[in-house]
Amino acid sequence: VVSNCGGGGGGGSGSSGRCSSRSSNTKMSFKSRPDRELEEGIAQAKAAGVAPEVLEKITSARDMFQRREEFTIEATSDPSETLVKIEQKTYSHDWQGFYDQGKIPWVYKPVMYSGKLEGQFLKSLVSIQGAKRILEVGLFTGYGALSMAEALPADGELVSLEICESLKDLAADLAKDSPHAKKIRVEVGPALETVKKMTQAGEKFDMIFLDGDKKDYIDLVKAAFDDNLLSEGGTLLIDNAYVIGAAYCPSDKNHAMAMELLETVRSRKHLHRVMLPMNDGVLMVRRMKDVERDAS
Numbered sequence: 001v002v003s004n005c006g007g008g009g010g011g012g013s014g015s016s017g018r019c020s021s022r023s024s025n026t027k028m029s030f031k032s033r034p035d036r037e038l039e040e041g042i043a044q045a046k047a048a049g050v051a052p053e054v055l056e057k058i059t060s061a062r063d064m065f066q067r068r069e070e071f072t073i074e075a076t077s078d079p080s081e082t083l084v085k086i087e088q089k090t091y092s093h094d095w096q097g098f099y100d101q102g103k104i105p106w107v108y109k110p111v112m113y114s115g116k117l118e119g120q121f122l123k124s125l126v127s128i129q130g131a132k133r134i135l136e137v138g139l140f141t142g143y144g145a146l147s148m149a150e151a152l153p154a155d156g157e158l159v160s161l162e163i164c165e166s167l168k169d170l171a172a173d174l175a176k177d178s179p180h181a182k183k184i185r186v187e188v189g190p191a192l193e194t195v196k197k198m199t200q201a202g203e204k205f206d207m208i209f210l211d212g213d214k215k216d217y218i219d220l221v222k223a224a225f226d227d228n229l230l231s232e233g234g235t236l237l238i239d240n241a242y243v244i245g246a247a248y249c250p251s252d253k254n255h256a257m258a259m260e261l262l263e264t265v266r267s268r269k270h271l272h273r274v275m276l277p278m279n280d281g282v283l284m285v286r287r288m289k290d291v292e293r294d295a296s
């Protein structure tokens, strides 16, 4: 059954106070499509004067969703001091000023950074993978890059591809107090062009994290698995695989794009995939032979 995926207005984050306690150290403004839909439903139910017990039930459901998210973040290991600083600066930075100076193509939003849950997930995965070389597409303020670099060995390297020169400088400044910052190298330019040069040069990465322009994703998946930019045994992570909810909302204008991305992976039968419902969806892809072993 296809649910109503319309709506989408902002919606406040207010709550009845029963089950809510925003920590200051969480990614605050990411609102999923179901969250926003529920907020709208509550507003409409109030306006329509529904029975108090009905309003109480749906408000309670909204609060539980919020509390579950907060609990998930609180239960996760705290990020390093430098990551906390990057998070704070990501929120306090004058993005409008950056845009006015022509340093970024539009007014970037702080919620573009990966945040505590995804950052610690990435860090943990780098350690499980035993990765030595990581490719990130999309640096922004460097939160994801430093999260991953913290789990790299001293001679490991994370290469981050970023189209805006100004962000290379900003991220370097924000990460400078961390001893792990030296493991991060930023390549400025359109990611597809840099990746083309990398595949031609036979470069390999143990982990690839796609978090840049969504339009590039299909070509980047092909580069990873058809051109073997991803090492044997490596892991590809695709952020925003829900494409802001479009993947599970068939009426969304970006639904076809989200499905085409999934199909690019799904049609390659030698690939194993797990869709993680974290933030805007993280699709984890590995070669089947690295996941499923022989029985004999």
Ligand SMILES: C[S@@+](CC[C@H](N)C(=O)[O-])C[C@H]1O[C@@H](n2cnc3c(N)ncnc32)[C@H](O)[C@@H]1O
Residues within 6 Å of the ligand: 112, 113, 114, 115, 136, 137, 138, 139, 140, 141, 142, 143, 144, 145, 161, 162, 163, 164, 167, 189, 190, 191, 192, 211, 212, 213, 216
């Ligand atoms: C969602 S943010 C990345 C967040 C970051 N990975 C993190 O974990 O905090 C996306 C970034 O991709 C960059 N970007 C957009 N298009 C790009 C392209 N074609 N090539 C390289 N970088 C690009 C943007 O400038 C932006 O900084």
